[in-house]
Amino acid sequence: MYNIALIAGGDSGEYEVSLRTADNIFQMLDKNLFKPYLIHFKGSEWTWKGNDGSLYPIDKNDFSLKVAGEKITFDIVFIAIHGTPGENGKLQSYLEMLGLPYTGCGSFCSALTFNKYYCNLAVAALGIPIAPSLHFYHTDPVDYAQIEAVCGYPCFVKSCNSGSSVGVTKVHSAEELAGAFAEAFKYDNQLMVEKFVRGREMTCGVTSVYGSVQTLAVTEVVASNEFYDYDAKYSAVGHKLLTPAAIRPEDEALLRKYSECIFHNLDCKGVVRVDFIISEDDGKPYFLEINTIPGQTALSIIPDQVKFKQLDLTDFYTRLAMEALPQS
Numbered sequence: 001m002y003n004i005a006l007i008a009g010g011d012s013g014e015y016e017v018s019l020r021t022a023d024n025i026f027q028m029l030d031k032n033l034f035k036p037y038l039i040h041f042k043g044s045e046w047t048w049k050g051n052d053g054s055l056y057p058i059d060k061n062d063f064s065l066k067v068a069g070e071k072i073t074f075d076i077v078f079i080a081i082h083g084t085p086g087e088n089g090k091l092q093s094y095l096e097m098l099g100l101p102y103t104g105c106g107s108f109c110s111a112l113t114f115n116k117y118y119c120n121l122a123v124a125a126l127g128i129p130i131a132p133s134l135h136f137y138h139t140d141p142v143d144y145a146q147i148e149a150v151c152g153y154p155c156f157v158k159s160c161n162s163g164s165s166v167g168v169t170k171v172h173s174a175e176e177l178a179g180a181f182a183e184a185f186k187y188d189n190q191l192m193v194e195k196f197v198r199g200r201e202m203t204c205g206v207t208s209v210y211g212s213v214q215t216l217a218v219t220e221v222v223a224s225n226e227f228y229d230y231d232a233k234y235s236a237v238g239h240k241l242l243t244p245a246a247i248r249p250e251d252e253a254l255l256r257k258y259s260e261c262i263f264h265n266l267d268c269k270g271v272v273r274v275d276f277i278i279s280e281d282d283g284k285p286y287f288l289e290i291n292t293i294p295g296q297t298a299l300s301i302i303p304d305q306v307k308f309k310q311l312d313l314t315d316f317y318t319r320l321a322m323e324a325l326p327q328s
């Protein structure tokens with residue numbers, strides 16, 4: 001029997017989603033193999049709620065609990081926090097220093113992929129199309145002429161280290177730039193401006209838990225808002241998910257190939273989701289971002305893709321947890 005610390009919560013706009021992701025994973029975990037403890041993170045408060053309802057703090061020296069005089073340690077940490085500190089490498093770095101096995105991508109991969117601009121640079125180096133973009137720190141002057149020349153309008157302004165479409169604005173003209181910059185800089189000291197890619201949004205799950213890197217499925221995301229913004233993501237009526245995406249087989253094959261290539265070359269582990277837009281203008285799939293802790297609520301894309309592949313979710317989570325342990 002392995003003790004699992006299933007970590008949920010965190011400090012981003014995806015706090016609530018993380019709780020639902022963790023809830024679902026908790027239910028799916030095989031209780032004959034694992035004893036899961038749901039550990040709640042909010043700022044520096046890391047706690048476990050005992051069966052009597054009282055809160056027990058995690059001892060951060062070794063990530064343990066003390067319950068009724070008895071010390072509880074964990075064999076595996078299962079990270080289910082979207083956004084900071086679970087998706088950007090911070091928690092991963094801490095666990096690496098403690099030598100505690102955890103699920104999913106390592107600290108470097110998490111930090112690199114969480115920054116949209118640096119991730120784009122790494123993905124472009126693999127020969128995968130990305131939209132033209134510019135990078136600004138909050139101290140940089142806004143170069144309107146350069147933005148017009150490189151990205152044009154409409155374009156997207158996004159804070160580099162954020163998620164859930166928080167700090168993301170679709171900008172229709174130069175007049176809207178200042179407001180979009182101010183919004184993005186609320187969440188980070190760097191942002192990117194990206195050329196608008198008109199087309200259909202696709203997302204591909206990739207996993208290493210079956211012994212080799214393989215894709216799960218390609219899902220089309222159809223947002224009812226102007227883009228896949230926060231409201232569209234988290235309201236049931238705001239979007240439609242179509243698995244498998246109704247696209248040409250050669251497009252699907254290319255999305256799978258790109259997703260596997262990114263997973264392998266950026267040293268991903270566990271399960272991730274790679275997002276693209278297939279351009280209406282030139283037919284090419286443009287890489288958008290990688291989610292290294294993708295949503296796994298009962299209604300999320302990854303569980304849906306696992307089921308679509310006729311794989312068993314409990315077995316999937318057993319493998320994901322066991323993959324964290326040092327391989328003998």
Ligand SMILES: Nc1ncnc2c1ncn2[C@@H]1O[C@H](COP(=O)(O)OP(=O)(O)O)[C@@H](O)[C@H]1O
Nearest residue numbers: 156162163164165166194195196197227228289
């Ligand atoms: N360059 C772009 N062209 C078209 N739509 C975009 C572009 N960048 C972002 N979007 C839209 O904004 C959404 C959020 O952007 P994304 O880069 O995925 O950030 P987040 O991490 O916040 O999800 C996307 O799902 C898409 O609908």
Ligand SMILES: [Mg+2]
Nearest residue numbers: 164165275289
């Ligand atoms: Mg996204």
